[in-house]
Amino acid sequence: MADLIRSIAGHYNYWMFVILMMTGLFIVVSRGNLIKKIAGLNIFQTSVFLFYISMGKVTGGTAPVNTGRAGEVYSNPLPHVLILTAIVVGIATTAVGLALAVRIKESYGSIEEDVIEDMHRTERPA
Amino acid sequence: MIAGATAGFIAKHLPVLVVLVPLMAAPACLITGNRHATWAIATLASWTSFALTVALFIRVAGQGPLSYSLGGWAAPFGIEYRADALNAFILPLIAGIASFALPYARGSIGRDVEPRQQNLFYSALLLCLAGLLGVTITGDVFNIFVFLEISSLASYVLVAAGGGRDRRAFKAAFDYLIMGTIGASFFVIGIGFLYMATGTLNIADLAHRLATAPADRTVRMAYGFILVGIGLKLAMMPLHQWLPNAYSYAPPAVTAFLAATATKVSLYVLIRFLYTVFGLDDPFEAQTLKLLVMPLGIIGIFAASTVAIFQNDIRRMFAWSSIAQAGYMLTGIALMTPQGLAASLVNIVNHGLTKGALFMAVGMLTLATGTSRLSDLRGIGRTMPWTMAAILAGGLGLIGVPLTAGFISKWALVSAALDAGQWWLAGAVLLSSLLALGYVWRIVETACFGKADETRVIEPVPLAMVIPAWGLLAVSLYAGVQPALIMEGANAAARSLLPHLTGVGG
Amino acid sequence: MTDHIALPLSILIPLIIGLFVHMFGDRPNQRDAVSLIGGIVTFIMVGWLLPEVMAGARPSASLFEMLPNVSLAFRVEPLGLMFALIASGLWVLTTLYAIGYMRANGETDQTRFYLFFAIAISSAIGIAFSANLLTLFIFYEALTLSTYPLVAHKGTDEARKGARTYLVILLGTSICFLLPAIIWTYGATGTLDFEPGGIVRGHLPPAFAPLLLALFAFGIGKAALMPFHRWLPAAMVAPTPVSALLHAVAVVKAGVFTMLKVGVYIFGTDYLAETGASVWLVWLAGFTILAASIIAMTKDDLKARLAYSTVSQLSYVTLGMALAVQSGVMGGAMQIAMHALGKITLFMCAGGIYVATHKTKVSELDGLGRRMPFTFAAFAIGALSIIGIPPTGGAWSKFYLMLATLDAHQQVLLIVLMASSLLNVIYLLSIPARAFFLPEAGTALRGFGTLKEAPLLCVLPPCLTAIGTIVLFFHADRIYWLIALIPTAGGHF
Structure with a gap:
């Protein structure tokens, strides 16, 4: 039991990552509102960012700036740099998604998936 | 003198130029604005890019793998572009299809996109092309993610461009975006685990470190996440839901381009990860392939082909057929033999050519009649015999009738299955051809022997569509008659990945 | 390429005739005359080969290599020549007959009919002269596909249903049985050429011989071996000239001809007799x-x-x-x-x-x-x-x-x-x-x-x-x- 708690506590950043990821995925799957879907997708992506950032962190390490002092422990900068790129990609995805939601709203008058599906059913099937 | 210097410069920077040309042309299109000028820029860029990929293929075939350090930073610290027998084989397909799709787009895009927005469309197409080429040539796994997202974001936009004609394209693009982003995120999580386990992102470096260290849980997690993430992108059953709508509602040029390239590049990434990075030495990895991917591939072939038979929309029918074809390629990969891998590579190219031509021909039909519903196209074969002949030729390729490219793919896959002692797989592959016969023949019967609708208005099809469609079809037929080049390329690629195959039972 | 001009010509002339038939589509008299003359010329071409073959020559032609060791190639041997003679000779008579029949019945789409008829004959002669199994397979499938429009000619529901049965059984058996048999043969022997005495001896364990033969026998659906015979009655929805030439001569004989070729030139009668396969x-x-x-x-x-x-x-x-x-x-x-x-x-x-x-x-x-x-x-x-x-x-x-x-x-x-x-x-x-x-x-x-x-x-x-x-x-x-x-x-x- 104690081991289990220690294991959970020791990897708490990963647990956070898992919880956030599941929350995000759940929202994407369960919500019919397109904006909420995008929000869920953002939460999901944020969990990935956290995963990378926590991965590169070294306990007690400083920021990876070369100060010239010998023996200083610093965090791994590479994952942080990578995630900057991923954040940019995430923003772009959100932007495209929102733009699509706007166009959907314009042409269907709704951003609720159920309503849109109903309209599809009444239109001639492709 | 100047020419010599230019040639030297091109030769020196060949790997990066392949990506750079369409990547730089995209903003150029954006700035230029005029739709005729942007079309010219885009076409020129794709043709240049195609010429460069061919040059690269010839060079790799002659001199072996080619490594290029981006910005002069040596691998594994800098990003490496690396062309070997595998990706040099895939690159010409991507750029080549784009070279056909762009002239085709000029004839067809007027229906979907307003004239003043067409420069945006061409930019998106070029970005998509640049992304796909980048995914294929880069030797850095995180760079793969970045390029994959460049191409995906562009393709969401491209699919949505069909919304001008049919608003369902917007919803299709949205669903595609959600699924694609989830897939990409899974992929990037997998890369994170790989980095945790090895501390590197360079493919060659990764392969080296993973081969020397026994696979642990972290590596297996990475394997799982990457498999699912890429599985989504390549529409592996049951992660395929985004594909039928996206292909049905996108503009015809986009469907032809994406169907022939996007899923194929994802398959390339899968092959790259399975065979180069992971190497499949770990029994967990090999068993997953054998017990999960192989069955999913076969289920995909049968389920998707069966669904295709019952579609009323020709484009949707062929979209489902694409899911089935992905199944063939997956089973070849999952055989874990050089022959199986080569068969999948042959299939990637041959199916890319055939399906590209097929979607172009269907696009012509849709443009001329204003519909792609089979029930509205009865007897169309009498009024548009040539277009129907093109669709029939492509369809015969899907069935695998001799002298078509599809026959070569099927031959290679069945040979590989027999070689691996998998009799039942050979049987399943051949049996599934009957399902393809089912959906292709539904079209033929309805179009050629149905009662024609006398009041139907047929609009003329612009030559800009006819020439690329027939050109691509001719290439695919040539690939069926003279398969030597593609087969040798695929064999060389499979052989280059062969060292990693030792120790795998199969 | 070829050592006798009549060999490629006998396959090409029907195709050229098809082209002319298509061109003369709106002039029935010229169209039918072209068909008839084409049939006679084709028959003469095939007949031209007869003395050579009787004298022991085996005219051959090779186009290009498709797979290692397997080309698209033709070789005239006695059995094939006999089949080609029958197919092309009876084509002349059937054309004569078809002109009378189609006009008397006032059938529609006669141009399409003569066009695909010519393609079918070309395919049948291609089968007759094939030098290896792959070439034969290509023309075998071409024959199936080119006869489909002839079977479905009337376009009625009944005709389409019959044609569907026809196509599914013939294409299905050839893809599901004949193709794996060919791939297996190729994998085992490295060749697909028709050789006197067969090619499988020494490459195929006798225990597997009956299995391979079964794949061939059922794969050659055109031979109408039970239980894959249903396509033949189904094909009777076609106009009678089609039934007469194709479903009494060209198509079905292509089936049993392939059967004989496989028995004699792939297995070899000795091998079959010894193994009891x-x-x-x-x-x-x-x-x-x-x-x-x-x-x-x-x-x-x-x-x-x-x-x-x-x-x-x-x-x-x-x-x-x-x-x-x-x-x-x-x-x-x-x-x-x-x-x-x-x-x-x-x-x-x-x-x-x-x-x-x-x-x-x-x-x-x-x-x-x-x-x-x-x-x-x-x-x-x-x-x-x-x-x-x-x-x-x-x-x-x-x-x-x-x-x-x-x-x-x-x-x-x-x-x-x-x-x-x-x-x-x-x-x-x-x-x-x-x-x-x-x-x-x-x-x-x-x-x-x-x-x-x-x-x-x-x-x-x-x-x-x-x-x-x-x-x-x-x-x-x-x-x-x-x-x-x-x-x-x-x-x-």
């Missing part, structure tokens, strides 16, 4: 012969009866191959020629009857013989040849096949053959007998009125082929010397 096929063929004859007796529809008769007669050839003795191969090869001539006569007569009376049922033909004496006389002679009664050519093929059953020590099969001939007498000869000797039925009497023979072009061709069967009885030696060149090492016991 084909014993099961002997019995299946025997079963098909009897079962199809019995089904034929129950059919009242004339074309359906003839179709089942064809199913039965085709298995004679398969049987000849499966017996794995020289007399069997000779009998099989001869059966290809004799049955072709006999059955095309019957079909053309059936078509003539339809043109004149629009009757399709056997039971409606009572007394018609006196009004259409030429048609029914030709029918009777054709039937005699199918049954194998002298003085018709069919007698020789039956003779050799019966000899083969004794050579192979399969006496039971001798009884099967005799029983089948008896059944043939009942279901084939009864038709002209009723037509000549029964009184005209009461209801039909009024309908017949001033009824007389069908147009000349529908009567002349069957009379010619009927005379042909008699000529072949007296000049069977011509065929004998040709097919005696087929290399079967084993043989006389």
